[in-house]
Amino acid sequence: MLADGVYRSDQNDEFRYEQRVGLGTGMVLEFFKDSNHEDNTPSLGINLSSGQMLFNYSLNFITEPASTVTSGKLVDFQNTELNLLGRSYFISSASNGSQVDLTLLDSANTGFVSEGETVTINVGGKAYQVSIEFVSTSETILVVNGERTNTMSEGQTYKLSDGTFVGIKDILAREVAGVLGKVEFSLGSGKIELRGGNTIRLNDKSVNAVTSEITKGTPASGEEKIRRINLVWTLDDDEFITPDTSLVLPGFENVKFSMEDLIRPAEEVTRVEKGSSSYMTLKTEIKDGSVTIPFLYTSNGDFVGLGEDSSRRLVTKSSGDLVFNASRGDRWFVASWNSSNSAESYLVQIGSGDFTTEDGRNKTTVRVWKDGTFEERCPDREPSGTATCNLGPVDLTITNVNYAGRTANFTIGNGGSFGHLYTKEGLKVFLPVEGANQTATPGSINLTNNNLSGHNNDTFNLVFVESNKDNNVAQGSQFNVAIAHNSDNEVETTTLSGFRTETNPDDSDHIMGYVYSDLATKVERFGRSSDQRYAVVSYAGGESYADVFLTATTGTGSGSTSLGQINVMASELPNSGMQTKNLIIVGGSCVNSAASTVLGLSGPSCGSSWTARTGAGQGSWVIETFANPWSSSKVATLVAGYETDDTKNAATYLSTQSVDTTVSKKYTGTSATSATLVTA
Numbered sequence: 001m002l003a004d005g006v007y008r009s010d011q012n013d014e015f016r017y018e019q020r021v022g023l024g025t026g027m028v029l030e031f032f033k034d035s036n037h038e039d040n041t042p043s044l045g046i047n048l049s050s051g052q053m054l055f056n057y058s059l060n061f062i063t064e065p066a067s068t069v070t071s072g073k074l075v076d077f078q079n080t081e082l083n084l085l086g087r088s089y090f091i092s093s094a095s096n097g098s099q100v101d102l103t104l105l106d107s108a109n110t111g112f113v114s115e116g117e118t119v120t121i122n123v124g125g126k127a128y129q130v131s132i133e134f135v136s137t138s139e140t141i142l143v144v145n146g147e148r149t150n151t152m153s154e155g156q157t158y159k160l161s162d163g164t165f166v167g168i169k170d171i172l173a174r175e176v177a178g179v180l181g182k183v184e185f186s187l188g189s190g191k192i193e194l195r196g197g198n199t200i201r202l203n204d205k206s207v208n209a210v211t212s213e214i215t216k217g218t219p220a221s222g223e224e225k226i227r228r229i230n231l232v233w234t235l236d237d238d239e240f241i242t243p244d245t246s247l248v249l250p251g252f253e254n255v256k257f258s259m260e261d262l263i264r265p266a267e268e269v270t271r272v273e274k275g276s277s278s279y280m281t282l283k284t285e286i287k288d289g290s291v292t293i294p295f296l297y298t299s300n301g302d303f304v305g306l307g308e309d310s311s312r313r314l315v316t317k318s319s320g321d322l323v324f325n326a327s328r329g330d331r332w333f334v335a336s337w338n339s340s341n342s343a344e345s346y347l348v349q350i351g352s353g354d355f356t357t358e359d360g361r362n363k364t365t366v367r368v369w370k371d372g373t374f375e376e377r378c379p380d381r382e383p384s385g386t387a388t389c390n391l392g393p394v395d396l397t398i399t400n401v402n403y404a405g406r407t408a409n410f411t412i413g414n415g416g417s418f419g420h421l422y423t424k425e426g427l428k429v430f431l432p433v434e435g436a437n438q439t440a441t442p443g444s445i446n447l448t449n450n451n452l453s454g455h456n457n458d459t460f461n462l463v464f465v466e467s468n469k470d471n472n473v474a475q476g477s478q479f480n481v482a483i484a485h486n487s488d489n490e491v492e493t494t495t496l497s498g499f500r501t502e503t504n505p506d507d508s509d510h511i512m513g514y515v516y517s518d519l520a521t522k523v524e525r526f527g528r529s530s531d532q533r534y535a536v537v538s539y540a541g542g543e544s545y546a547d548v549f550l551t552a553t554t555g556t557g558s559g560s561t562s563l564g565q566i567n568v569m570a571s572e573l574p575n576s577g578m579q580t581k582n583l584i585i586v587g588g589s590c591v592n593s594a595a596s597t598v599l600g601l602s603g604p605s606c607g608s609s610w611t612a613r614t615g616a617g618q619g620s621w622v623i624e625t626f627a628n629p630w631s632s633s634k635v636a637t638l639v640a641g642y643e644t645d646d647t648k649n650a651a652t653y654l655s656t657q658s659v660d661t662t663v664s665k666k667y668t669g670t671s672a673t674s675a676t677l678v679t680a
Contacts, residue, residue, distance in 0.1 A: 001019075001085055001086035001254075001255070001552035002019040002020060002021065002085075002086070003019070003086070004016070004017065004018045004019070005017055005019075005083050007061070007065055007080070007081075007082060007083070008080060008081070009065050009066075009067065009076045009077060009080055010067075010075065010076045010077070010078065010079055010080050011076050013065070013066075013076075015061055015062075015063045015064065015065040016061070016062040016063050017059055017060060017061045017062060018059075018060050018062065019057070019058070019059050019060075019085070020057075020058055020060070021055050021056070021057050021058075021550065022055060022056045022058075023054070023055050023550070024052060024053035024054050024055060024056070025053075026048075026052055027046050027048070027241075027548070028046065028047075029044070029045070029046060029546050029548075030044075030045075030046070030047060030500075030516075031043070031044050031500050031502065031513065031514045032045070032047045032502070033502045033503075033505075034047060034238070034240070036238055036240075037240045037242075037245070038242075038244065038245075039505065040505045041504075041505060042502035042503075042504065042512055043240070043242050043244075044242065044243075044262055044514065044546075045240055045241050045242030045243065045245070045259060045546075046240065046241040046242070046259070046548070047238075047240055048235055048238065048239045048240065048241070048247075049235070049238055050235050050236060050237050050238055051234065051235060051236075052234065052235050053232065053233070053234045053235075054233045054234070054235065054247075054257070055232075055233050055550070056230065056231075056232050056233075057084075057085060057230065057231040057232075057233075058228055058229065058230050058231075059083075059084060059228065059229040059230075060227070060228050061217075061226060061227055061228065064217040064225040064226060064227050065077070065225065065226055066217075066220070066223040066224065066225045067094070067223060067224055067225075068222065068223055069096050069222075069223075069224055072095060072096050072097075073093070073094060073095060073096065074094035074095070074096050074100065074224060075094075077091055077094035077100075077102070077226075078091055078092065078093060078094050078154075078155050079091065079092070079154055079155055079169055079170060082102075082104065084104075084229070084231075084252070085231075085249075085252060085254055085255055085552070086254065086552050087106075087252070087254050089104035089105060089106060089192070090104065090105040090106070090110075090167060090169055090186050091103070091104060091155075092104070092105050092155040092156065092157055092167050092168075092169075092191070093155050096224055097196065098196065099196025099197055099213065099214050099215070099216065100196055100214040100216065100224075100226060101193065101194065101195050101196055101214070102193070102194040102214065103157075103191060103192075103193050103194075104191065104192045104193070104194065105157060105165060105167040105186050105188050105191050105192075106186065106187075106188030109121050109122070109123045109186060109187045109188060110169065110184065110185065110186045110187075111130065111184070111185060111186075111187075112182055112183070112184050112185075113130050113131060113132055113142070113182070113183055113185065114132070114180045114181070114182045115132050115135060115180045115181045115182075116132075116180065117131065118130065118131040119131075121187050123164060123187050123188065126162075128144055128145055128164070128187055129144070129145055130142055130143070130144050130185065130187075131143045132181065132183060133148060134151075135171065135173050135181035135182075135183060136171075136173055136181075137171065137173045138153050138154075138171060139151050139152065139153050139171070140152060140153075140168060140171055140173075140181075140183050142158075142166060142183065142185065144160055144164075144166055144187075145160075147160055147161060149166055152166075152168045153168065153171070154168050154169070154170060154171055155167075155168065156168055157191055159203070163203065164187055164188065165187070165188050165191050165203075166185060166186070166187060167185060167186040167187075167188070167191070168183065168184075168185055169184040169185060169186055170183070170184040171183055171184075172184070191203060191204075192251055192252065194212035194214060194229070194231075195212060196212065196213055196214050197211070197212075197213055198211060198212070199211050199212075200212050200231075200251050202250070202251040207250045207251040208236040209233060209234060209235060209236045209250045210231055210232070210233055210234075210249070210250055210251055210252075211231070211232045211234070212229070212230065212231055212232075213228075213229075213230040213232075214226060214228070214229050214230075215227045215228040215229075215230070231252075233249055233250075241257050241258065241259055241548065242259065243259055243260060243261045243569075243571040244571060246258035246259075246569070246572070248553070253553075254552060254553055255550065255551070255552060255553065256550075256551060256553050257548065257549070257550055258548070258549050258551065258569050258572075259546050259547060259548040259549065259569075260546065260547045260569060260570065260571060260591065260592075260593075261546075261571060261593065262520065262544055262545070262546050263544060263545055263546065263547065263590070263591050263604075264520070264540035264542075264544045264604065265540055265541050265542035265543070265544070265590075265606055265607075266425050266539070266540055266541040266542065266606070267538055267540070267603065267604065268284075268285055268423055268424060268425040268427070268538070268539045268540075268541060269284075269285075269536060269537070269538055269539075270282065270283065270284040270285075270423060270427065270429075270536070270537040270539065271283040271284070271534060271535070271536050271537075272462060272481050272483070272493050272534060272535040272536075272537070273493070273532075273534030273535070274490070274491060274492065274532040274534065275292075275294050275308060277488075277490040277491070277532065278297055278298050278299070278309070278490070278491060279294050279296060279297035279298065279307070279308050279309065279491065280294070280295060280296045280297075280483055280491050280493075281293060281294050281295065282295050282421070282429065282462075284421070284423050284427075284429075285423055285424040285425070286344075286345045286346070286347065286369075286421070286422070286423060286424055287344045287345065287346070287392070287424055288346065288368070288369060288370040288371065289369065289370060289371045289372060290372075291347050291369055293314065293332065293334070293347060293421075294307050294308035294312065294314060295307065295314050295431060295432060296432055296445075296460060296483060296491070297309050297310075297491075298485065298489070298491050300489060301458065301485045301489035302457045302458060303445065303456075303457050303458070303460060304457075305434075306431075306432055306434060306445075307329075307331060307332070308331075309329075310329050311329040311331075312329060312331045312332075313328070313329045313330050313331055313332075314331070314332050314333065314334075314431070315330045315332070315333040315418075316333065316334070316418055316419050316431045316432065316433045316434070316443075317418040317419055317433065318418075318419045318433045318435070318441075318443070318444065319418075320411055320412045320416060320417070320418070321409065321410070321411045321412075322409070322410045322411075322412075322418045323407065323408075323409055323410075324350060324407060324408050324409070324410060325405070325406065325407045326350060326351060326352045326354075326355065326406035326407070327352070327405055327406040327407070330350075331349060331350075331351070332347060332348065332349050333348050333410075333418055334346070334347055334348070334418065334420075334421050334431060335348055335391060335394045335396060335410075335412060335416065335417075335418065336394065336416065336417045336418075336420050336421060336422055337392070337393045337394045337412075337413075337415045337416050337417070338415055338417075338420075338422060338428075338473045338474065339415055339473070340472050340473065341470075341471045341472055341473060342393075342426075342473065343422035343426055343428070343473045343474075344392050344393060344394065344422060345420075345421045345422045345423075346368050346369070346391045346392070346394060347368065347369040348366055348367065348368055348369075348391075349367045349368075349369070349374045350364060350365070350366060350367065350408070351367075352406050354366075354367065355401070355402075355403050355406045355408075356380065356403065357403035361382050362382070362383075362401040362402060362403040363380045363381060363382045363401060363403075364380075364381055364398065364401050364408050365378065365379045365380060365381070366378040366379075366381065366389050366396070366398075368391060377389065377391060378390075378396075381398050381401070382401070383398050383399050383400070383401050386398065386399050387399075387401075393415070394412065394413070394416055395412065395413030395414075395416065396410050396411070396412060396413075397410065397411045397412075397413070398410055399411070419431055419433050419443055420443070422473065423539065425539055425540070425541030425542075426467045426471070426473050426541055427464055427465075427466060427467075427521075427537070427539045427541075428464065428465040428466075428473065428474040429462065429463070429464055430442035430443030430462070430463040430464075430465075431443055432444070432445040432455075432460060432462075433445065434446075442461070442463035442478075443463060445460050458484060458485065459482060459483070459484045459494075460482070460483045460484075461480040461481070461482050461483075461497075462480065462481045462482075462483060463478060463479075463480050464478065464479050464480070464481070464521075464537065465477070465478045466478075466515065466517055466519045466521055466539070467519065467541070467542075468518060468519075469518035469519070469542075469543040471542060476517055476518070476519055477498065477515050477516070477517035477519075477521075478498055479496070479497065479498025479499050479515050479521065479523065480496070480497045480498050481493055481496060481523070481535045481537070482494045482495045482496070482497070486529040486530065486532065486533075487529065487530075488530070490532050491532065492527075492529065492532040492533045492534070493525055493533050493534055493535040494533070496511060496513060496523055496525055496535065498515060499513040499514055499515040499516060499521070499523060500513050500514060500516060501513030501523075509525075509526070509527060509528050509529075509533065510524065510525070510526055511524065511525045512524040512525075518543045518544070519539070519540050519541075519542065519543060519544055520540065520544040521537060521538065521539050521540065522537070522538040523535060523536070523537050523538075524536045524538075547591070549569075551567070553567060570585075570587075570592050570593045570594040570595075571593065573594055573630075574630070579628075579630035579631065581631070581634060582628070582634045582635050582636070582637075583628060583634070583635070583636040583637065584636075584637050584639060584654070585598060585636055585637065585638050585639065585640075586639050586640065586647065586651060587640055587647060588605075588606075588610055588614075588616075588640035588641070588642075588647070589601050589604060589605040589606075589610055589613070589640075590604050590605060590606035590607075590610060591604075592640070594636075595638055595640060597629055598626045598629060598636050598638055599613055599614070599638070601613065610642070611642070614640075615668060615678070616640070616641060616642055616646070616668060617642060618642050618643075619642065619643075619646060619670055620641065620642060620646060620668055620669065620670045621639075621640060621641030621642070621646040621647060621649055621650035621653075621668065621669055621670070622638065622640060622641070622650070622666065622667070622668050623637065623638065623639050623650055623653065623654055623659060623666070623667040623668075623669075623675070624637070624638050624665070624666040624667070625637045625638075625660075625661045625662060625663055625664065625665050625666075626638065626663060626664075627663050635661060635662070635663055637654075637661045639651055639654055646670075648672075649669065649670070649671055649672040650669070652672035652673075653667075653669060653671075653672050653673065653675055656672070656673075657673070657675070660677075664679055665677070665679065666678040666679045
């Protein structure tokens with residue numbers, strides 16, 4: 001699209017040029033809702049305003065083309081081919097003024113017709129039969145699908161009844177007996193007028209979003225020169241770039257902005273929801289599996305304790321020491337550890353039956369949640385002064401075990417905590433901690449004093465903290481999920497804070513939002529208050545981003561070809577008409593939803609899960625052909641690597657080597673030139 005090239009004037013002189021695009025500013029990835037987009041559905045993308053400049057294209061001549069001026073026309077530029085943005089146009093007219101005005105016709109569909117014959121040209125899938133009714137040395141009349149044009153000379157155009165333009169490129173009639181006249185013509189879906197310093201015109205109508213400027217060089221020897229051609233794309237209305245909405249350059253329609261879905265390293269889900277009408281649970285993933293932790297219970301519309309009820313309590317502590325008393329109903333505690341870039345949490349259960357005595361020696365057994373059950377991790381710990389229990393990096397010291405009272409004291413080693421939980425992907429949760437007249441720090445709750453902001457006997461803010469983009473634990477953005485009561489004094493989630501939220505237009509009780517951070521955590525609140533509303537937190541565990549593309553496309557407008565749109569984004573595939581073709585799917589299942597589909601995956605699959613499915617690990621790639629899931633008679637060839645450079649190697653191999661793309665053939669490799677056939 002932006003390749004350097006050579007322009008040839010009508011005198012066959014050559015002039016070198018280069019092309020470039022400068023992007024505008026103010027493209028911000030955001031979460032928005034707009035009445036002009038997708039029926040006001042909340043969307044993640046780029047919300048652009050009228051008057052915003054998207055790009056500035058320039059074709060700069062390294063050697064400036066020159067033309068003589070005849071009757072105000074730059075005659076050496078007329079009837080020549082000009083490449084703009086990767087597409088060839090026929091210059092039917094070049095007018096000289098303070099700037100230069102050019103009239104362009106699509107050169108994709110050209111042909112020659114001689115007297116007495118009929119030729120067929122296809123434009124956008126439609127066949128046009130062309131013949132000559134009259135031709136002289138300077139003028140001609142053509143008949144196109146039975147429609148007679150006006151008399152035209154070289155460089156002139158005629159608009160057919162279906163909107164297609166006929167342009168005369170050359171008339172080759174000879175005033176010699178027996179020599180047939182011949183006409184070179186072009187057929188295109190439009191003509192484009194580049195008017196110096198003004199908006200372009202398409203099919204005689206102004207395209208307000210695109211202005212052109214053709215800068216002259218320094219004249220010499222009575223000739224005018226062209227130094228540069230500029231196109232500036234400035235929005236004349238609000239527009240959007242989302243996974244479902246692309247933006248195409250008006251008039252030319254051969255350049256578009258588009259984006260894929262938000263790319264997230266993981267999709268870890270944490271739910272804050274009712275356990276019953278009287279207690280809330282935290283459902284999440286920790287190192288040893290999925291857990292459901294009751295963390296706050298109520299009575300008559302007031303928070304009265306931590307856990308499920310008074311006989312099944314969650315014990316937390318803001319300091320590094322904790323007294324566990326099974327006799328009063330203590331059932332669980334969370335033991336956590338974190339360093340700058342790593343964290344782990346363990347859910348510990350100790351019941352009354354886990355306290356034993358033998359020969360006057362008091363013992364306790366620590367049980368830790370793993371893969372759906374509490375298993376013995378540190379059985380029969382008998383402190384002789386102290387005993388230890390090591391849970392991964394968590395170092396617990398046990399003292400003062402009392403069989404009769406069913407109590408034990410626990411202290412935690414460096415980096416440890418009894419008041420925080422870290423999910424498997426590193427999201428930090430401040431668990432509620434009973435306090436007396438404490439300040440309103442995250443996680444602290446005072447059950448007797450109602451004067452703590454955000455934490456009192458009626459409202460509690462469950463606080464979450466992301467990691468940052470460098471994977472430093474709890475160094476990212478903070479957000480809150482508020483816990484309160486509905487009109488029936490049932491516990492539920494209420495407000496969400498710490499991110500931008502929008503309401504689903506089809507369900508006013510459904511609120512969704514994203515944290516404006518490098519990780520872009522998504523939080524949603526569902527349900528009616530009478531049903532006890534709940535919140536769902538989707539955490540990426542690492543830096544999230546959107547791939548936004550400025551790409552060349554064959555388009556469907558004035559410069560379209562009979563092939564039509566042949567390059568599509570994965571998000572566009574189901575509605576593009578291309579899904580029933582043979583497909584080459586570029587990019588793995590972490591970034592390309594079409595790749596996930598052919599691999600039989602329900603969503604993004606990255607890292608080790610991608611390797612397990614494809615066999616392509618660090619530094620390697622895969623080319624594998626499947627039956628096209630959208631068309632039983634076609635195939636889909638996946639071309640993808642572990643990293644971007646690996647994918648590039650795979651693409652190079654496919655385009656330069658002999659590859660068998662029948663179904664079930666699979667190649668793996670580590671370079672652009674060699675591969676191994678894995679299956680046949």
